Amino acid sequence: TGPAIWLRCAIERVLDDVELPDDEIPIIYMPEVSRQDLRAGDECPRPLQPLVELQYRGTVWTQRNGRDWTVEAFLVSDDGLGLDVARDAKTKRSILASLPILADTPISRLTGRLEAEDFDRLMVSDHPRNLLRWMSDPRGVREIYEAEGKWHAFCNRCREDYGFDPKSDGELTAGERLGLHEDAVWAALWRRFCESPEAYPGIPDLLRRSKPVGKLTYIKESWPDENQEEETRLRDALAALDGVEAGFARSCIRDLEKEHAPRRNWVWAKLGEAPLAHALEHLARLAERTQSPHGGDTPEQMATLYTKGGFLADDAAMRALAAVRSTADTKAVSTAVRAVYLPWIEAAAERLQRLTKVSPLPHAGQQATVECDVCECILFVDGLRFDLAQRVVAACKERGLSVRQNRRWSALPSVTATAKPAVSPVAGQIRGTGLPETFTPEVEASGQTLTTARFRKLLEDARYQVIPADEPGDPGAPNARGWTEFGQIDRRGHNMKAALAGQIEDEIERLTERVVELIDAGWRAVRIVTDHGWLLVPGGLPRHDLPRYLVECKWSRCAAIKGDSKV
DSSP states (O other), rough: OOOOHHHHHHTTTTTTTOOOOOOOOOOOOOOOOHHHTTOOOGGGHHHOOOOOOTHHHOOOOOOSSOOOOOOHHHHSSTTOOOOOEEOOOHHHHHHHHHHHHHHHSSSSGSSEOOHHHHHHHHTTTHHHHHHHHHHHHHHHHHHHHHHHHHHHHHHHHHIIISSTTTTHHHHHHHHHHHHHSSSHHHHHHHHHHHHHHHGGGTHHHHHHHHOOSSOSSSOGOOHHHHHHHHHHHHHHHHTTOOOOOOOOOOOHHHHHHHHHHHGSSSSSHHOOOOOHHHHHHHHHHHHHHHOOOOOOOSSHHHHIIIIIOOOOOOOHHHHHHTTOHHHHHHHHHHHHHHHHHHHHHHHHHHHHHHHHSSOOOOOOOOOOOOOOTEEEEEEEEOOOOHHHHHHHHHHHHHHHOOOOOOOOOOOSSSSSHHHHHTTTTTTTGOOOOOOOOOOOEEETTOOOEEEEEEEEHOOOOOOOOOEEOOOOOOSSSSOEEEEEEEHHHHHHHHHHHHGGGGGHHHHHHHHHHHHHHHHHHSSEEEEEEEOOOOOOOOOOOOOOOGGGGGEEEEEOEEEEETTTTOO
């Protein structure tokens, strides 16, 4: 916070004591300063003049018609909350009077036609909210109510509406009645708590302390310790799947899903206290998808079946792992994933191996070269597995983009050094000869190893702009075509292993944003391509070390077998 000249210097990064991150956009908040004040030219107030030029370099957040925001405009505008609010003077005054509480009110409660009475009620009649606030912080809220002269009225309302006295009965009585919610008013208060439980952070602890002892019948979902006990039981049950047969594991997961699925609707799940119940939903889907072997009588049929639903097994495994954070929960979910997932992918891999002996996969030159038209850009993403690509498709459609999909076989071996050039516009100028340790191909014309610099040179010679990951390129150039690369999926996978699952949504969001940036920059279309997929199984895949005398070339994930050697 400071005067306009200080803000301008801070934004220009010329102040030694102020450091603004280069990758973040500064936001200037100027209360009671109109946009017209900044557009007034010479008449602009002198204290504001240092900021005038920024409105042409940045964006002024205004209404769609260019006017400054008002509270009323934000409530009714489609770019705001889109509420149905009366426009009379009385309602406008009530809106301003209730603003401190209105700002914290769930939108779900602001439905229908809203008039002055509705906003007045927020100030003086929202007793359920006041009661929940007091239950969350009895001492602190009492001090506030006493300072505001509301404590006496608050206690009267509690006695009249809820049948208890905060002064004589205390918060433990309120907590017990809230958890039991045996009559209509307490049931309504419980529903109110469930709407926005994060607004009352002290209530879970209150419920733990006020749970009735010796009562034989009560609603289990009301008590956080009951949910915690169920999470512990589920964790133990999943951990017990270590080493069991896959069919038995699937049966156990299905039974657990029937038992624990209702907890996903408990308020504790909304507060993030039922991660295993959420993970179980994806484990159940994984069990369903892996109950039958992946079929297909040819490699092409296997690929078709995979794109029509087989990929959902991979997706379910990733989502199950992403649903948990703690070490104990991750270990339990990882055990369950491995029990049902590993046998399925091993069987699919062995089936593909058998089929490719009869119907080999396409060789170099047998698949169409990846190219794009003028004013289009190719966006290469390392390791964008098919299931993740479907998430990108959904994310792009949510942003209003039109999407078409296609597929192709990865080059062999399916490592970046080989497979990335194979999905580039210059694939025809590259060849794979010999067996270098990294399986890096060569430039056909010179026989030189295809380094990053030589790959970019081939693209540039083919009239493609090689665009850095943080730049938009120049779609307005004559015959503009672009090649750019983005994403850290493959690198993160090597470094993080199973923990990659928790980072996938961030990668998808960043990738989608990159697509939107390129489109907004003027590229007519963006063609996303990738080099290879990958397998991620908690605990790792089975590994067999091949002796050197059996192989021509050997890397960590692939090898070329020597002659007629049998392995």
